[in-house]
Amino acid sequence: xxxxxxxxxxxxxxKSYDGRVVVDHLDLDVRAGEVVGLIGANGAGKTTxxxxxxxxxxxxxxxxxxxxxxxxxxxxxxxxLIGSQxxxxxxxxxxxxxxAVELFSGRRARDGDALLxxxxxxxxxxxxxxxxxxGERQRLFLVLALLNQxxxxxxxxxxxxxxxxxxxEVWSAVSQLRDAGTTVLLVTHELDEAEELCERxxxxxxxxxxxxxTPAELVARHASWAxxxxxxxxxxxxxxxxxxxxxxxxxxxxxxxxxxTVHGDxxxxxxxxxxxxxxxxxxxxxxxxxxxxxxxxLALLDAPVDARLDAPHDLTGAx
Ligand SMILES: Nc1ncnc2c1ncn2[C@@H]1O[C@H](COP(=O)(O)OP(=O)(O)OP(=O)(O)O)[C@@H](O)[C@H]1O
Numbered sequence: 001x002x003x004x005x006x007x008x009x010x011x012x013x014x015k016s017y018d019g020r021v022v023v024d025h026l027d028l029d030v031r032a033g034e035v036v037g038l039i040g041a042n043g044a045g046k047t048t049x050x051x052x053x054x055x056x057x058x059x060x061x062x063x064x065x066x067x068x069x070x071x072x073x074x075x076x077x078x079x080x081l082i083g084s085q086x087x088x089x090x091x092x093x094x095x096x097x098x099x100a101v102e103l104f105s106g107r108r109a110r111d112g113d114a115l116l117x118x119x120x121x122x123x124x125x126x127x128x129x130x131x132x133x134x135g136e137r138q139r140l141f142l143v144l145a146l147l148n149q150x151x152x153x154x155x156x157x158x159x160x161x162x163x164x165x166x167x168x169e170v171w172s173a174v175s176q177l178r179d180a181g182t183t184v185l186l187v188t189h190e191l192d193e194a195e196e197l198c199e200r201x202x203x204x205x206x207x208x209x210x211x212x213x214t215p216a217e218l219v220a221r222h223a224s225w226a227x228x229x230x231x232x233x234x235x236x237x238x239x240x241x242x243x244x245x246x247x248x249x250x251x252x253x254x255x256x257x258x259x260x261t262v263h264g265d266x267x268x269x270x271x272x273x274x275x276x277x278x279x280x281x282x283x284x285x286x287x288x289x290x291x292x293x294x295x296x297x298l299a300l301l302d303a304p305v306d307a308r309l310d311a312p313h314d315l316t317g318a319x
Pocket of ligand 1: 018047
């Protein structure tokens, strides 16, 4: 493996359960230092794919290389090089934090105490797992995933069931990994999480990749509209309608009293802004709404199956 080879390279991965195909010719690359998110509907095959990547499941077809190794054939060599927190992670309730760190420490283990401090768990060393909050547990799983200085970290539904504050804590911990250049493959349903943490996302449906790119690229490709809202002084809104409709990119203009809504492609933001400036006054209540990754994914999942074949994008994300 050379320094430019992807950390994870999956080609044509297929996996069936009881004759039902759940991963269908999946291609996926994760390059060194990238945080890549696997997103998609329930049952899209995300967990199965990462389990194959970890060597926990044997693929039916295709090839997988992780750090240049085959996850099944080279399982012994690869296991210490991957740090993982899986959907099914759990620890005995009575196990103390320090004991868990000791138990999981391998030959390559770094200073567990320093890691606990880094993730805000230094004061919890003597606490039993069963007494910890959801956010603390997930941060402990992150500590355990990182303990043996893995070359790849795999996180599956890391913040599922956490309250907003605990999610933020865990996000901040993952951001630290990203900033430190750790290679992370993240499975998530939380699209705000993917937008916050992932440099690249891979959207899956029915075992196949629908599209891949930065969150902004996916939004631009599948939800490229914008809506601008503002109020015009009493009586002026009606006159403005025809002018606004003629602006480039505008597909719809609506008026409720003095409230005006202009809808269209992204160019609408600039043209409506320029028109307002040209009138000499920017309304105080000017608002712009643009879709997020969730809207883009919903549009993508709704698209007919063959629409993805029109997408000229490299689904592995290779440069
Ligand atoms: N061990 C198994 N035996 C039989 N079917 C399975 C098994 N594991 C998963 N499946 C099925 O395979 C399909 C894909 O599941 P998988 O967990 O990989 O999807 P996912 O995208 O991770 O879903 P979720 O987001 O709900 O976790 C689902 O229909 C699931 O029920």
